[in-house]
Amino acid sequence: MKTDELITMLARGADAVEPDALRRRYATALGWGAFGATLLMAIMLGVRPDLGEAARLPMFWVKLAFPAALFAGALLATLRLSRPGVRLGRVPAAIAAPVLAMWLLAAVVLFGAAPAERGQLVFGDTWADCPLYVAILSMPAFGALLWAMKGYAPTRPALAGAAAGLLSGAGGALVYALHCPEMAAPFLGIWYLLGILIPTALGAMLGPRLLRW
Amino acid sequence: MDKEGRASAAENRLRDLLVRGLAGEVPAYHAFLKELSAHLRAFLRGRLARLPDEVEDLVQETLLAVHNQRHTYDAAQPLTAWVHAIARYKLVDLLRRRAGRSALHDPLDDELDVLASSDNDAADARRDLARLLERLPDRQRLPIVHMKLEGLSVVETARRTGMSESAVKVGVHRGLKALAAMIRRER
Numbered sequence: 001m002k003t004d005e006l007i008t009m010l011a012r013g014a015d016a017v018e019p020d021a022l023r024r025r026y027a028t029a030l031g032w033g034a035f036g037a038t039l040l041m042a043i044m045l046g047v048r049p050d051l052g053e054a055a056r057l058p059m060f061w062v063k064l065a066f067p068a069a070l071f072a073g074a075l076l077a078t079l080r081l082s083r084p085g086v087r088l089g090r091v092p093a094a095i096a097a098p099v100l101a102m103w104l105l106a107a108v109v110l111f112g113a114a115p116a117e118r119g120q121l122v123f124g125d126t127w128a129d130c131p132l133y134v135a136i137l138s139m140p141a142f143g144a145l146l147w148a149m150k151g152y153a154p155t156r157p158a159l160a161g162a163a164a165g166l167l168s169g170a171g172g173a174l175v176y177a178l179h180c181p182e183m184a185a186p187f188l189g190i191w192y193l194l195g196i197l198i199p200t201a202l203g204a205m206l207g208p209r210l211l212r213w
Numbered sequence: 214m215d216k217e218g219r220a221s222a223a224e225n226r227l228r229d230l231l232v233r234g235l236a237g238e239v240p241a242y243h244a245f246l247k248e249l250s251a252h253l254r255a256f257l258r259g260r261l262a263r264l265p266d267e268v269e270d271l272v273q274e275t276l277l278a279v280h281n282q283r284h285t286y287d288a289a290q291p292l293t294a295w296v297h298a299i300a301r302y303k304l305v306d307l308l309r310r311r312a313g314r315s316a317l318h319d320p321l322d323d324e325l326d327v328l329a330s331s332d333n334d335a336a337d338a339r340r341d342l343a344r345l346l347e348r349l350p351d352r353q354r355l356p357i358v359h360m361k362l363e364g365l366s367v368v369e370t371a372r373r374t375g376m377s378e379s380a381v382k383v384g385v386h387r388g389l390k391a392l393a394a395m396i397r398r399e400r
Contacts, residue, residue, distance in 0.1 A: 003272055006342060010280040085296075155301070212397065
């Protein structure tokens with residue numbers, strides 16, 4: 001087939017393209033991810049019994065704001081990396097900012113605490129469960145987001161997969177925060193982050209295999 | 214005109230054609246692909262100096278990718294950046310397979326190069342897409358043959374094949390994506 005014949009073939013009957021399909025596809029994926037995470041949480045964990053009281057503490061909202069800020073940055077990165085030739089710009093800085101802020105807060109808290117209390121602030125009572133549960137709760141969104149991304153054209157598939165993983169991880173952490181009793185900044189800055197990084201690393205590994213086009 | 218001037222004139226003209234094409238104007242879209250193919254040819258010929266026989270194949274593969282991914286173009290985005298990213302992705306993919314991992318290095322390049330020059334002198338492609346098309350399953354091949362090669366409408370194609378109209382459209386879409394996947398695997 002000559003190139004001119006190919007061009008005629010491609011152009012013939014080419015319908016109008018919906019302009020907003022990208023956002024809609026990701027919205028669908030996130031919807032399924034949220035549904036799946038909520039379902040898993042209801043089956044495995046349940047919401048913490050003192051949620052109403054906890055909601056009166058500022059630290060509870062900090063605990064939600066941390067993954068929420070990561071979620072927003074990861075969403076921007078995911079959308080940008082899905083289209084060829086769109087630069088990330090300041091998005092990496094927007095993703096780093098909540099992490100640095102949480103580490104700063106953790107440092108202040110640890111510095112101000114008595115040495116004997118520091119272990120409790122870092123490990124809490126549930127450090128061994130937290131990363132695993134965050135990663136498990138992120139899996140429905142992880143799968144749905146990679147499916148959505150397959151409909152697009154990431155030219156940097158490892159980075160794109162990592163962004164999708166980060167987005168699902170932040171979503172998982174957001175849901176897990178409703179169950180988790182821990183409230184200390186050092187705990188959040190280490191174990192929540194570690195949980196979020198599990199799907200991020202998985203996305204970076206799977207991206208080059210799954211997202212080729 | 215210097216390189217930047219030529220690139221920016223081509224950017225404006227091609228972007229206008231593509232935006233109209235994405236709105237459903239077939240002649241504008243055809244003109245877009247036609248002009249883009251000449252730019253891609255010049256760009257890829259410059260970068261495949263050691264593999265001149267691959268140029269036309271890669272022009273075709275890139276055009277197919279541009280078509281399959283046309284929904285990822287955002288009209289607020291410079292067309293040059295979009296086209297360059299697609300062409301470069303396909304080029305790096307080819308070089309990676311041809312040269313092996315040891316020889317892989319990112320080709321130094323300037324985004325503007327992709328639209329700055331053009332070349333209408335098409336060589337024959339070595340890989341025949343028409344023969345690859347024959348290997349697609351009927352539910353994809355028949356809609357492509359009737360609609361895209363013979364120029365029948367969706368309704369006529371649906372009647373001839375006994376498929377529903379939406380199955381015909383899906384068949385064309387998936388078939389062209391499957392064609393791109395076959396090219397990738399073939400290398």
